[in-house]
Amino acid sequence: MSTALTSALALGWRNIWRNRRRTVISMSAIGVGLVLVIFYSGLVGGMAQDAKNQLDSAGIGHVEIFARGFRDKRDVAVAMEDASGWREKLRLPPGAQVGARVLARGLATSARGNEPVSVLGVEWDNEPKLSAHLQHISAGALPAPDDVHGVLIGEQLAERLALQVGAKLRLMVQRADAEMGADLFRVRGVFHSISPAIAQRQVYVSKAAARELLGLSEASHQLVVQIDDPDAADALAKELNTALGARFEALSWGELLPVLKRLEAYTGSITLALATFVYFLVGLGILNTMLMSVLERTREFGVLMALGTRPSRVLHLVLAESFWIATLSAAGGALTGGLLAWYFSHAGINFVPGTESYQFEGATISSLIKTRFSPAEIARATAFVYVMTLIVGLYPASRITRLLPAEALRKT
Amino acid sequence: MPVIEVDNVTRVYAEKGQTPSHALRGVTLAVERGEFMAFAGPSGSGKTTLLNLIGGLDAPSSGEVRVDGVALSGLSRKALADLRRDRIGFVFQSYNLVPVLTAAENAGYVLELKGVSAKERRDKVKAIFERMGLSPFLDSRPLKMSGGQQQRVAVARAIVSQPAVVLADEPTANLDQATGAALMDLMRELNRERGITFIFSSHDPMVLERADRLVRLVDGLVVTDEKRAR
Numbered sequence A: 001m002s003t004a005l006t007s008a009l010a011l012g013w014r015n016i017w018r019n020r021r022r023t024v025i026s027m028s029a030i031g032v033g034l035v036l037v038i039f040y041s042g043l044v045g046g047m048a049q050d051a052k053n054q055l056d057s058a059g060i061g062h063v064e065i066f067a068r069g070f071r072d073k074r075d076v077a078v079a080m081e082d083a084s085g086w087r088e089k090l091r092l093p094p095g096a097q098v099g100a101r102v103l104a105r106g107l108a109t110s111a112r113g114n115e116p117v118s119v120l121g122v123e124w125d126n127e128p129k130l131s132a133h134l135q136h137i138s139a140g141a142l143p144a145p146d147d148v149h150g151v152l153i154g155e156q157l158a159e160r161l162a163l164q165v166g167a168k169l170r171l172m173v174q175r176a177d178a179e180m181g182a183d184l185f186r187v188r189g190v191f192h193s194i195s196p197a198i199a200q201r202q203v204y205v206s207k208a209a210a211r212e213l214l215g216l217s218e219a220s221h222q223l224v225v226q227i228d229d230p231d232a233a234d235a236l237a238k239e240l241n242t243a244l245g246a247r248f249e250a251l252s253w254g255e256l257l258p259v260l261k262r263l264e265a266y267t268g269s270i271t272l273a274l275a276t277f278v279y280f281l282v283g284l285g286i287l288n289t290m291l292m293s294v295l296e297r298t299r300e301f302g303v304l305m306a307l308g309t310r311p312s313r314v315l316h317l318v319l320a321e322s323f324w325i326a327t328l329s330a331a332g333g334a335l336t337g338g339l340l341a342w343y344f345s346h347a348g349i350n351f352v353p354g355t356e357s358y359q360f361e362g363a364t365i366s367s368l369i370k371t372r373f374s375p376a377e378i379a380r381a382t383a384f385v386y387v388m389t390l391i392v393g394l395y396p397a398s399r400i401t402r403l404l405p406a407e408a409l410r411k412t
Numbered sequence B: 001m002p003v004i005e006v007d008n009v010t011r012v013y014a015e016k017g018q019t020p021s022h023a024l025r026g027v028t029l030a031v032e033r034g035e036f037m038a039f040a041g042p043s044g045s046g047k048t049t050l051l052n053l054i055g056g057l058d059a060p061s062s063g064e065v066r067v068d069g070v071a072l073s074g075l076s077r078k079a080l081a082d083l084r085r086d087r088i089g090f091v092f093q094s095y096n097l098v099p100v101l102t103a104a105e106n107a108g109y110v111l112e113l114k115g116v117s118a119k120e121r122r123d124k125v126k127a128i129f130e131r132m133g134l135s136p137f138l139d140s141r142p143l144k145m146s147g148g149q150q151q152r153v154a155v156a157r158a159i160v161s162q163p164a165v166v167l168a169d170e171p172t173a174n175l176d177q178a179t180g181a182a183l184m185d186l187m188r189e190l191n192r193e194r195g196i197t198f199i200f201s202s203h204d205p206m207v208l209e210r211a212d213r214l215v216r217l218v219d220g221l222v223v224t225d226e227k228r229a230r
């Protein structure tokens, strides 16, 4: 570093402490603004991320494939020929999980009463990879792969129908040939889901049993694909649509549950709005402080200019002060904001105390929100505040360098 | 060649909505190397304006100022700054020093601008401070020093880089009579020892009687310009 630069920085350092209180206050304002932006964007990012995680427990796949026409009326006769051989055909990204389901709507009956339900015929060993809530069995266990007449139900349904593990349950559905199909099942396990709709409505049976109920031979209604990066779902769905042709349709989660996509866009734009607002206020604050602190020393700058200080050096002297203020407050703000975002990314914050989740336009959102700890985002927010603080110093500096030394000297 | 030439210089302060103020109405004078001279005159007669123009702190409305033969009107602001750094020392009436710098750092400021190393600066400042009786204050902050001590530091800063001329606008105005006289005597000695030209302004007869040459200004014009034999 050149000696001129080091001496400007050294002088700047001493100058910012001339009015200690003012400097501390303006640095706090910058720091707090930065903390606010970092924490808030972590929170909102966490919420969006969380909503995406909820896809699992909402029982929505990242990409779902149906025979075209099934979704309109949920006509169980509109089925896909057995999809087990498709895994290879689809050329999915590495790490992807695929599973075929047989779907039906019907009525579950116990000694206590009956409830409308959604029946999912699944492969017992594969389904927990697709439906995250099946990893949370609160009573009983996942049925064995060859268990044809076992059934898994949610906690709420178990409560409504007064069912316990081992109890009998009758399922009645409308068959593909429009007749009624019914069978008796035994509850093997009860699962927990933060989504009341799932815990109350979804009933899992074996694929074989579901086919038998519906009077279908080798067919499925839905192919579920889970991938590592949910953000890649749209592209994958598009790719699959071209590959599969007109008889099938592939839909991404964004299309299946548009509210989540909107939520993402919406949270992104409120973070931006808040950041803009905070930065604007912080910028004005620094501008005001810097302007005051520089202009009240106009005469002193006049003396320095009289002694032969070049205008460029006057600029450096003022910017050195912005540099220190920016460095200290951005470092402090980034550290505090980063720590908060990091801490709450582990601990989480419960926004609706006493509950596990809430519904937002049909999407289930966990009320325990874990902030997203994103070093890249923290670095971006910090860099922005930093550069803004430096730029704000230019204006007061220009107010001085614009003056002739004689004019500066006249100011008291 | 004179160290300073002022050639038919005028300075009109024209501010919007106000009648223009003619601070200088055509001043011509030449200052030879080694002079010890004063500008006298009533308040508002143009002393500060003239000193500012000589030092390149301000630009004349017409006419020309030359320092060591260099016409100031042709210089950029950067070149003017460099010229002041290299040839001109300044002492102002008060608040001359940068409060966050120590006395030694203040005195070494011009040397620093010239790129003189820290050690050499310290040595030079030390020598001057010794000469001026400021040794105990090397590392004192200006606010902890008396007005007279501060003015001596300002004089030290003005002369330490061996300028051609030192301009001092009412250097003793904020000092008591005895301190002011001591400061004047010190400047006089430095003028003799080092051949540095001093131009100062004042109302004070004590100051004026110490000058070799006295230029009286009235209403922006030179009315008398007399040399005194000593």
Ligand SMILES: Nc1ncnc2c1ncn2[C@@H]1O[C@H](COP(=O)(O)OP(=O)(O)OP(=O)(O)O)[C@@H](O)[C@H]1O
Residues within 6 Å of the ligand: A410, B013, B015, B021, B022, B023, B041, B042, B043, B044, B045, B046, B047, B048, B049, B050
């Ligand atoms: N920046 C300015 N704008 C307008 N008028 C000015 C300005 N500076 C000086 N003047 C006017 O120019 C005239 C000369 O001012 P100057 O400061 O040179 O006088 P001075 O002899 O130094 O007076 P003093 O003894 O009070 O310091 C005065 O009438 C003053 O009002």
Ligand SMILES: [Mg+2]
Residues within 6 Å of the ligand: B047, B048, B049, B169
């Ligand atoms: Mg004056």
